[in-house]
Amino acid sequence: MHVHINAERKEKPLSNIPMTPSGALTAPRQKSNRVGGWLPQNPKLLISWLRDLVAEVNKHKHDASISSLLLSEPVQQLKELIESTAELRMLASGMFDEVPDRAPYNEDPIGNKQIKSYHEMLEMFDFVMNNKAPSWKKLEYDAGLIGFPFNAILDWPMATASGYAFFLKPEVNSKLKYILNTWKSEVLMTAKSQHVITTGEDGWLSQDSLMNIENDTNLTGQELTFQQIFQCDPQADPKHWGFKSWDDFFVRKFKNIDQIRPVAFPGQPEWIANSCESKPFALQSNAQEYDSFWLKGQAYSVSEMLHGHRFAEQFVGGTVYQAFLSATSYHRWSSPVSGKVVHTEVVDGTYFSEPVTKGFTSSEGPDPASPNRVQSYISHIATRAIFFIEAPKPIGLMAAMYIGMADVSSCEILQKFDAKSLPASVEKGEEIGLFHHGGSTHCLLFRQGVNLAFVTGAIPGNREKNLPIRGPLAIAY
Template structure:
């Protein structure tokens, strides 16, 4: 957690998490087998919807029936989920669990891990694009988010025994935690009031300094993230669902009237791992012109990404058009940049794009814009056609094997 590039390849977050999921999800499976009581309200509502809507019933039956026999175990090494009723029982357990510490990583996307192989079936492709299905998933994930923000979720923030985020072993893997992040080691749970409070922790003053704060030509990294793609001359509309996943600005921006200003421009996309700092920061100084939230999908992935056990990783271009996301348009102080846009994109459980700025507000480069709640995710920066950029990706090529560039570090310079 130093100010240098983190030696952690974000494209490999799910394999490093598999050992954790093996242990953690075995407990979830065991608890689900023992539970005979009623489902939680949001889970029961999803069950009722599946069983009363013909399209949803067909999709949620197909997405398990279509899992090939050779995939008798999930990517996490557990028996494949049998049917939608088994799925709902597993969901019901997770809804009252917060991720525990494990020395080989964090439990990344537990709901995603349950759906794993079924996401890339024909039934899964159809079902997880269904607006009504996503409305129920949104309600369920929002209910889980309430638990993660409650005092009950602090039981994993203890300093005794395995699973505690401040136990001796955990602190070995978070060197300098108390010096880098705002906390109070003298208080219970280091002063954090919930799992979400811990997960969305802030750096102390002086950490992650803003690169060239007085130079408006320098654009900084909006998130603690690794470069995934740089695309130039992007189209307003394109076939984003094909294997190459070209960007389609109109659909990425949900049909926003400002989308046309970026037709033919540049898109930079970067990926946050499950272990990353999850707050967003202004890449440039300027005025907030507009903000918007776009509801979308949570578990939709490309059928061409069938070799991807973690689903969203190999579908990152595609999900920028369909997943739940937000838009923050900024009129940069530097006229050579002019109007640009920051777009955080939720992946799977990362359903909350929390905007903390308002229209008309002036922000300085590096100021906070908002945050994700729980898990890893992805984001894009949009620049208009004619904006000439020299990217500085810290000696890396964009892709799933790139590593984190610290937030607020230089990633590009605009040429006059």
């Protein structure tokens, strides 16, 4: 069964609402505050994690006999930026003052906040940046893994009005990029993080972790073990299975991708392959050039998504498909079509921006695992890699976007498709890039006039598991 999207439609664009074959509207059914599994749905677990982090930092200060940590250069630069203007200092202070003194946003029933000021935030940043790699804990994963430690620190402050203004500032995001890149290069990509990739109870190679990864990855009826699915070496390295770091584990490759994830209809250019191992999030037809993507409906605004590129106007009135990657999924990208890559770029953007419609002013309350509920919103402003690919008819020019989310904002385009190497031919299913430090979200954009029939599993809410990478996604006609 396929679901048809007629790109010639002229009615008001649909916001995150797919169409059934009869044209009736159906709302997505996934629980958006659980998507990705990077932060817990239960705020008590987040509070418990923050309490432990604060205690760990305070113990570190006590052992060193200091009242405050000497901040590392990247965090010190953020501190100096905050204190360089009255506006930034007010916003940085206000986003902690505006978090309500009531459960579940405080530490305990008497109203003590976990982190009371941007000074304490900076100390938490510094400690995580220099010391912490996400570890596996089954109790946490059952309710949502805390795999985004920086996001966990900011989860409530970013839901305030001051936090919204603060985290949109380009100069703030420049300093956050320095901090996150330092964390990645000095901890996550080094042996300093290898201790979490073990077979121990809190290790990513523990039986509980492997069971979840295998469950997320066995999508085609096969029941394969982790060792059968991924490149690893438990015999030569029984402790770490050959993984040198957290990042090495999270960018792991399939052992035989052509067997485990065969390319959908390789000789048929009208068939579009799934670009990431992911679960559908949204599908919108008749996307507008400019739209109110920051409001509750979160419509797509293609010019801003595509960073104002000259090709963007070709996608006005077209179709946008978005899907998200989870914490235990495969994190590499494959080309959805064969053809020629004619343009690529990585756009610097925000890391922790949450619109006020999903903050404390929302009738539903703030997203307990932001920015999960606002993936359409972040596709316009977050750090993202953009590909334009010229495919054969009936698809023609299409765009693919791979979007960093919070701590996960390292978008790597493979050298073959670097801007200096273009144009470059690409085959459907060929690897084109990857996320470092886990999963995120991605979008495929098709021009007006390209009629698409999506497989039933591509409709948000129709499938509990991921769609396999390189599998069938849609057919153009």
